[in-house]
Amino acid sequence: MSAPKVSFEFFPPQNLQASFRLWDTVQTLAPLDPTFVSVTYGAGGTTRDLTREAVATLHKSSGLNVAAHLTCVNATKEETLEIARGFAKAGVKEIVALRGDAPKGESRFTPCAGGFENSVELVKALAETGDFKIRVGAYPDKHPEAASTQADVDWLKAKIDAGADEAITQFFFEAETFLRFRDKCVKAGITVPILPGILPIENWKGTRNFAQRCGTPVPAWLEDAFSKAERDGRSDLLATAICAELCSELMAEGADALHFYTLNRPELTRDVCHALGVTPKVDLQNVA
Template sequence: MKGYAMTPEVSFEFFPPKNLEAAFRLHEAVQSLAPLAPRFVSVTYGAGGTTRALTREAAETLHKTAGLRVAAHLTCVDATRAETLDIVQSYAKAGIKDIVALRGDAPKGATRFEAHPEGFASSVELIAALKAAGDFNIRVGAYPEPHPEATYEGADIDHLKRKFDAGADEAITQFFFAPEPFLRFRDACAKAGIDGMITPGIMPIENWTGAKRFAASCGASIPAELDDAFAKAARDGREELLATAHATELCDILMLEGVERFHFYTLNRPTLTRDVCLALGIAPHASLRNVA
């Protein structure tokens, strides 16, 4: 085990608003978390690329009005190579040079990802094109537990290595509920010769039923003891307290193992994420309190 003295660096994920009420909620979430001086904030793309225009608008707005370093999600779903690279260049013109490059999930109604006939067939192809297109900082996804589509043990590690070899600068993992999956994955990546930055994705649990549904869709295992704890907490009205304690302890254990950065999936609900960050010793910067 490694002791730690440094305060961790953090980043936050938001999703683009689809209506005026959601826009106000995003604004409030940004105002709440921006004072914690994140390394960057990311804006998701939506399942099947359904929020492509909204993602671009939200990313550019956060970059201009909040003064934050913004990483815009980009997927291979339902777009030609030319259309995808046009989006990339529009980000560059707006001053956004950070991209989260993903293959993307199947569009609504489809059972599996199918590449556009004139599009990128994989995230590896997209990463290579981004690397050739300009001076972009490219982040990618990683799965500490087997991706639902993984066909053999170690497939996720092999695929992540191909992403780094194609030009990725950093990987952000899918969320997990216990430290062991991430630590095993990190060790396996190092053994496979992956020396790129791998940042654990942390999802403070706003709603345990919803979290379990997310976990089932992405292959994250659910510890039985955590399921029992949330069942008891629900009876006592202590879900928020448990959620804060769980995420804080998870980060604390990872920090003892040398982790220095976390990426929080906020779901545009900042309270739990902020409370966890404060518990980890991340102090708000007064000069950043009204950035959005």
């Protein structure tokens, strides 16, 4: 089984220390030759300007293929498309188009006056520019606001029909979750690549809380495993083994590309990639 293609998601830095951590993350993972790296928006669009700065800097200085997140939150259609034009002008030709989460203090997303109503509208407008490769989000577990898992599949199909080129899933804990979702997508006529979103478990308590907010079910066996590992001081070893096993199961079922949510903590992602056979790219010109 050949090594998978990999891609990585980064957070934009909000202070000087975070800037150093982002750069360390990039330096650690760039040698693995990712197909692309993405830079997120904060919840409610709170890091819009920071994201633009981070995307432009990474594109210019890292040599990586950088994809910018773009959401519908707290901006008019023209303001959102102006941001997109800025990305295109800077040479960034890939966008992860998302509706975005509700602003802090609000329980549900409400469109801004004059803004895009949803991600389908955003994708359609971006596709009409002809400037970008467009990726969208997908939900192998039911989105908290969706009526059903089938509704999630139908909404993904609408985004693909609007012009999206690929999808990246929310993270999940068991391979069967992704495989069932992929089967439903095939049945719905979705033919574009769907990248499994992988979240290496750096901190179990934080990951469990994050999963609960996202509506991602936490298997009892995983809770039990980390409870025992934390008592024995083996959490890092367990996290690496579980993540590598999940990825291996996905690869055995035909997934040839994996998208890692790094949380700007690269070591575990790097170790998992090495376990999967993704090793640093060697510059033969510099080999004696």
